[in-house]
Amino acid sequence: MTLDTVAVAQTTPDNVQPFAELGLKPDEYARIKEILGRRPTSSELAMYSVMWSEHCSYKSSKVHLKQFGEKAPKSDALLVGIGENAGVVDVGQGYAVTFKIESHNHPSFVEPYQGAATGVGGIVRDILTMGARPIAVMDPLRFGPADAPDTRRVLPGIVAGVGGYGNCLGLPNIGGEVTFDETYIGNPLVNALCVGVMKHSDIKLAKAAGAGNLVVLYGAKTGGDGIGGVSVLASETFGAGGSTKRPSVQVGDPFVEKVLIECSLEIFAEDLVVGIQDLGGAGLSCATSELASGGSGGMKVALDKVPLRDPSLSPEEILMSESQERMCAIVEPNKIERFLEICKKWDVTVTVIGEVTDGDRLEITWNGELIVNVPPRTVAHEGPVYNRPLAQPAYIDQVNSQKVNVPMPTTAAEIKAAVLKLAGAPNLADKSWVTAQYDKYVQGNTIQAQPDDSGMVRLDETTHLGVAISTDANANWSYLNPYQGAKLALAEAARNIATAGARPLAVTNCLNFGSPEDPGVMWQFAESVRGLADGCLEMGLPVTGGNVSFYNQTGSVAILPTPVIGVLGVIQDVRKRTPMSFKVAGLELFLLGDTEEDLAGSEWAFLHGVRVGQSPDADLAREMRLIELLLEGNAFFAAAHDLSQGGLSAGLTEMVLRHNIGATVSLANPAIDLLSETPGRVIVAIDASKTSALEALATKYNIAISKLGTTGGESLTINESVIPLTQLRETHTSTFPRLFG
Amino acid sequence: MRVGVITFPGTLDDRDAARAVVAGGAEAVSLWHADADLKNVDAVILPGGFSYGDYLRCGAISRFAPVMNLVIEAAGKGMPVLGICNGFQVLCESHLLPGALTRNSDLHFLCKDQEIEIINNATAWTSSYKPGEKIVIPLKNGEGSFQCDDETLAKLEDQGRVIARYVGQNPNGSRNLIAGITNERGNVVGLMPHPEHAIDELTGPTAQGLGFFTSILNAMVK
Numbered sequence: 037m038t039l040d041t042v043a044v045a046q047t048t049p050d051n052v053q054p055f056a057e058l059g060l061k062p063d064e065y066a067r068i069k070e071i072l073g074r075r076p077t078s079s080e081l082a083m084y085s086v087m088w089s090e091h092c093s094y095k096s097s098k099v100h101l102k103q104f105g106e107k108a109p110k111s112d113a114l115l116v117g118i119g120e121n122a123g124v125v126d127v128g129q130g131y132a133v134t135f136k137i138e139s140h141n142h143p144s145f146v147e148p149y150q151g152a153a154t155g156v157g158g159i160v161r162d163i164l165t166m167g168a169r170p171i172a173v174m175d176p177l178r179f180g181p182a183d184a185p186d187t188r189r190v191l192p193g194i195v196a197g198v199g200g201y202g203n204c205l206g207l208p209n210i211g212g213e214v215t216f217d218e219t220y221i222g223n224p225l226v227n228a229l230c231v232g233v234m235k236h237s238d239i240k241l242a243k244a245a246g247a248g249n250l251v252v253l254y255g256a257k258t259g260g261d262g263i264g265g266v267s268v269l270a271s272e273t274f275g276a277g278g279s280t281k282r283p284s285v286q287v288g289d290p291f292v293e294k295v296l297i298e299c300s301l302e303i304f305a306e307d308l309v310v311g312i313q314d315l316g317g318a319g320l321s322c323a324t325s326e327l328a329s330g331g332s333g334g335m336k337v338a339l340d341k342v343p344l345r346d347p348s349l350s351p352e353e354i355l356m357s358e359s360q361e362r363m364c365a366i367v368e369p370n371k372i373e374r375f376l377e378i379c380k381k382w383d384v385t386v387t388v389i390g391e392v393t394d395g396d397r398l399e400i401t402w403n404g405e406l407i408v409n410v411p412p413r414t415v416a417h418e419g420p421v422y423n424r425p426l427a428q429p430a431y432i433d434q435v436n437s438q439k440v441n442v443p444m445p446t447t448a449a450e451i452k453a454a455v456l457k458l459a460g461a462p463n464l465a466d467k468s469w470v471t472a473q474y475d476k477y478v479q480g481n482t483i484q485a486q487p488d489d490s491g492m493v494r495l496d497e498t499t500h501l502g503v504a505i506s507t508d509a510n511a512n513w514s515y516l517n518p519y520q521g522a523k524l525a526l527a528e529a530a531r532n533i534a535t536a537g538a539r540p541l542a543v544t545n546c547l548n549f550g551s552p553e554d555p556g557v558m559w560q561f562a563e564s565v566r567g568l569a570d571g572c573l574e575m576g577l578p579v580t581g582g583n584v585s586f587y588n589q590t591g592s593v594a595i596l597p598t599p600v601i602g603v604l605g606v607i608q609d610v611r612k613r614t615p616m617s618f619k620v621a622g623l624e625l626f627l628l629g630d631t632e633e634d635l636a637g638s639e640w641a642f643l644h645g646v647r648v649g650q651s652p653d654a655d656l657a658r659e660m661r662l663i664e665l666l667l668e669g670n671a672f673f674a675a676a677h678d679l680s681q682g683g684l685s686a687g688l689t690e691m692v693l694r695h696n697i698g699a700t701v702s703l704a705n706p707a708i709d710l711l712s713e714t715p716g717r718v719i720v721a722i723d724a725s726k727t728s729a730l731e732a733l734a735t736k737y738n739i740a741i742s743k744l745g746t747t748g749g750e751s752l753t754i755n756e757s758v759i760p761l762t763q764l765r766e767t768h769t770s771t772f773p774r775l776f777g
Numbered sequence: 778m779r780v781g782v783i784t785f786p787g788t789l790d791d792r793d794a795a796r797a798v799v800a801g802g803a804e805a806v807s808l809w810h811a812d813a814d815l816k817n818v819d820a821v822i823l824p825g826g827f828s829y830g831d832y833l834r835c836g837a838i839s840r841f842a843p844v845m846n847l848v849i850e851a852a853g854k855g856m857p858v859l860g861i862c863n864g865f866q867v868l869c870e871s872h873l874l875p876g877a878l879t880r881n882s883d884l885h886f887l888c889k890d891q892e893i894e895i896i897n898n899a900t901a902w903t904s905s906y907k908p909g910e911k912i913v914i915p916l917k918n919g920e921g922s923f924q925c926d927d928e929t930l931a932k933l934e935d936q937g938r939v940i941a942r943y944v945g946q947n948p949n950g951s952r953n954l955i956a957g958i959t960n961e962r963g964n965v966v967g968l969m970p971h972p973e974h975a976i977d978e979l980t981g982p983t984a985q986g987l988g989f990f991t992s993i994l995n996a997m998v999k
Binding site: 196199200203204205206289290291292294295381382383471472473474475476477478479480481482483494497610611 | 790
C-alpha cells in the first residue's frame with residue numbers, strides 16, 4: 037500500500053482517480069486540479085468530495101438561501117448570524133440563546149434507532165460548540181401512512197433513538213411533531229432541534245487564530261463508522277488489504293457525549309479555547325478546514341496522531357470518518373496543561389494533533405509525509421455553486437383549479453362522528469405513546485412540553501426569564517402553494533409561542549425536499565425559501581440558521597415540500613405564562629380570528645384522500661396584530677390555544693381533555709366552523725368579568741372575536757351533539773397504542 | 778445541615794436534586810465520584826441519570842467509585858442515604874438494599890406523572906408524610922421494574938420496608954407495585970420515581986415530592 041503524498045501526486049499527474057464514485061462531477065474534479073495546480077492526493081480528494089457534497093456545501097440551495105441575509109429584518113437581537121454552527125440571539129439579562137434544527141432523514145430510514153440517535157447527538161454538539169449549555173431538544177418527525185408495515189418498522193426505532201440518546205444526555209424533550217403522509221414512506225423525516233443558553237461573553241466561534249496555537253482533538257476515538265464513499269477510494273486506489281466494509285450510519289454513544297458536554301463546559305468556563313468546532317458531517321475534513329479558514333488559513337495537522345478505534349484505518353478514511361462525539365479545539369500553548377487536566381478529570385481522550393501556522397495553507401502529514409496541502413477556504417467555503425433549473429410543476433395549476441369536494445357533517449350524529457374521526461386520526465391523535473418515551477423533566481426547568489402549543493424552559497430561577505420554542509410545517513399547504521405554505525408555517529410557529537405569552541424573536545428552519553435535480557422540486561424549494569424570507573422580513577424575525585435536506589424522494593415521487601420552521605421567543609416571567617387549557621368550569625370561551633371556508637389542505641380533506649384547492653393566503657400583518665393581542669391579553673387569559681391542523685374541532689378536543697373539564701359550544705355553521713383550517717385563529721378562555729377587556733383588545737388590534745361557549749361539564753357539547761369526555765378520550769388516546777403496541 | 782449530592786459520569790439529575798435539597802431547607806454539597814471524600818455531609822443523595830451510560834447493568838460500575846466506599850461505610854453507621862432512580866440501582870448493586878431494577882415490562886422508557894402511596898413514614902426520608910398518603914411525582918426510567926426473590930419480598934413486606942407503592946396500573950412490572958424500599962435500619966432509601974422533580978407546580982406535576990427533602994431535616998433534628 038503506497039501512500040499518495042503530495043510529492044507522489046506531483047510526479048504522477050495522470051493517475052486515474054475515482055472522483056465520480058466519490059460523488060464529484062468531472063468539472064468539479066477539474067476545478068480541484070486547477071485550485072491545486074496538480075492532481076489532488078487521495079486524501080485531498082477525500083476532503084473535497086465530502087466537503088463539496090450537497091450536505092456540506094449547500095451547492096444547490098446557496099443561491100436561494102442568500103435571501104435570508106438580503107431580506108434580513110433589522111434586529112438588535114442577533115448576536116451571531118448564519119454561517120456559524122448555530123445562530124445566537126440576545127434574550128436579555130445578559131443571556132444569549134442559540135438554537136438550530138437539523139435533519140437526519142436518510143440515516144434514520146436505513147437504521148432508525150442509530151439514525152435518530154445520532155441526529156440528536158449532532159445538533160446538540162452544534163449548540164455546545166457555540167459555548168452554550170444545551171437545555172432542551174425537540175423532534176419534528178414525519179412518517180409514511182400510520183398503518184403501513186414500514187412505518188411500524190421505522191417509527192418505534194426512531195422514537196426509541198430520539199429518546200435513548202436525549203434521555204441519556206439529560207436533555208428534556210419539550211416538543212415536536214408526528215405527522216403521517218404516504219409520500220414519507222421510504223423517506224421518513226427526522227428533524228432534531230436543540231436549544232442552549234450562555235452568557236453573552238461565553239460565545240465561541242469556529243476559528244483557528246494565532247500562529248503557534250495548538251489544534252486539539254478530544255472526545256471519542258475515531259473509527260470507521262459513517263464513512264460513505266471512501267471505501268471506494270480505498271479499494272480503487274490502494275487495492276485490498278485495508279479495512280473492511282463498515283456501516284455508513286454512525287453509531288452513537290450518548291454517555292460519551294454527556295461527558296463531553298460537561299467536560300467542554302468546564303473548559304469553556306475557564307476560557308481555555310480560542311476557537312472550537314464539533315466533528316459532524318465530513319468529520320475531520322470539515323473541522324480542520326472550517327477552523328483554518330475561520331482564522332488566517334494556516335494550520336498543520338499530524339493525522340497519524342489521531343487516536344483510532346481501528347488501527348487499520350487509512351488516512352483518507354480518518355479524514356472522512358463521521359465517528360460521533362468528537363470535538364476539535366484551538367488552544368493557546370500556555371493553557372494546554374489545564375485543558376488536558378480537565379479532560380483527564382472527565383476521562384475524555386485528548387490529543388494535540390497540530391498547530392495554527394502563519395501561512396494560508398492547511399497541511400496534513402501522515403508519519404511525517406505531506407499528504408494534504410490545500411487553501412482551506414477552497415475546501416470549506418468555496419465549493420461549487422449551482423443555479424439549478426427550476427420550473428413550476430404541472431400539478432400546481434391542476435390542483436389549484438379544483439374545488440375541495442368532501443362530505444360535510446350536517447346532523448348532530450354526523451357532527452359528533454366528525455369530531456371523533458378527527459380526534460382519533462393519526463395526525464391529530466394523542467401522542468403520549470411517543471412522548472412518554474422522552475424525559476421532559478430533567479434539568480428541572482421545563483415549564484411547558486408536549487402537548488402544549490410550544491415548549492418552554494426557564495433560564496433563570498431568580499428572575500424567571502424563559503424561552504419558548506415551537507416548530508411547525510404544514511406540508512399540505514406547501515404542496516398546494518409552497519410560497520404561502522412557508523409563510524403560514526412561520527406564522528403558526530410564532531402564534532404557538534405567543535399563545536403562551538412569549539414574544540417571538542428569531543427563526544430557524546429545516547427545509548426537507550425531494551431531488552434538487554428535478555426542476556419542479558427545485559421550484560418548490562425556491563418558492564418556500566422566498567416565502568420564508570419574505571415572511572421573516574415582514575414579521576421582523578431574523579433567520580439565525582438552518583439546514584437543507586434534499587433527495588428525500590423514492591424514484592420519481594418526492595416527499596411533500598416540508599419546510600419545518602422553528603420560532604424562538606422570550607417570556608419575561610414564566611410563572612405568568614398563559615396555559616394551553618382551562619382547569620375550571622364556568623369560563624367563557626372565545627374564538628379570536630375569522631373562520632373562512634378553508635378546507636384545502638385541511639386534515640378533513642386529507643382524511644378523505646383529497647389534496648386539491650388553494651391554500652389560504654398568509655396575512656402576516658393580521659398575524660402580528662393577533663400576536664400583540666395575545667401578549668397583552670396574557671395578563672388576564674385563563675387559557676389560550678392555537679388552532680391549526682384539525683381546526684376548531686381538534687382545538688376543542690385538546691383543550692377539554694387536558695384537564696378533563698368539558699365545554700358547551702354553540703356554532704352557527706358547525707361543519708365549516710369545526711373543520712375549516714383558516715389560519716390566524718386562537719381559542720381563549722377568560723373569566724366572564726374580563727369580557728369587555730377582551731372586546732377592547734379585539735378592537736384595538738382589529739381582530740374579529742366570537743363567543744364560542746362556556747367551560748364545564750363532562751362532555752364536549754357542540755349544538756345538539758353531546759360527546760362524553762370518556763368517549764372522546766378513548767378515541768383520542770387509543771390510536772397510537774393500537775397501531776404501535 | 779449538609780446534604781451531599783454525588784455526581785457520577787453520566788449522572789443527570791444532580792443539579793435537580795441539589796435544588797430540591799435547598800428547597801427543603803438544607804445546604805447542598807456537590808460530591809464527585811472519584812473523590813474519597815464526603816466533605817462532612819450529614820446525608821447523601823445518589824441522583825438519577827445514566828451513570829457510565831448504563832451499558833452494563835445499571836449502577837454496576839458506579840458502585841465501585843471511590844466515593845461509594847465511604848457511602849457504604851457511613852450508611853452502616855446510620856447516615857441517611859437516598860438513591861433516586863439510577864441512585865436506587867446503585868444502592869442495590871452496592872448491596873445496601875436488596876433486589877434489582879430490571880427493564881420495564883413493556884420494554885419502553887417511560888416518563889409519566891405517577892401516583893404513589895407512602896407506606897412507611899418511619900424512615901429518614903419519609904417522615905414528612907403520613908402513612909397511606911398519596912402523592913403524584915414523575916416516574917422516568919427504562920429499567921424501573923423492582924425484582925427480588927420470594928424470600929426477600931416476604932421479608933421486605935413483613936418488616937414494613939416497602940416505603941412506597943405505585944397506585945393503579947403497574948407502570949413497569951415491579952413486584953408488589955414496589956416504588957421504593959428501605960434497609961432494616963430505615964436510613965437508606967431507594968426510590969424509583971423522582972421527588973426532586975416535584976418540588977413546585979411550575980416545573981413539576983405537583984410540589985408533593987418536597988416531603989422527602991424536608992423529612993431529612995426532621996431526621997437530623999432528632
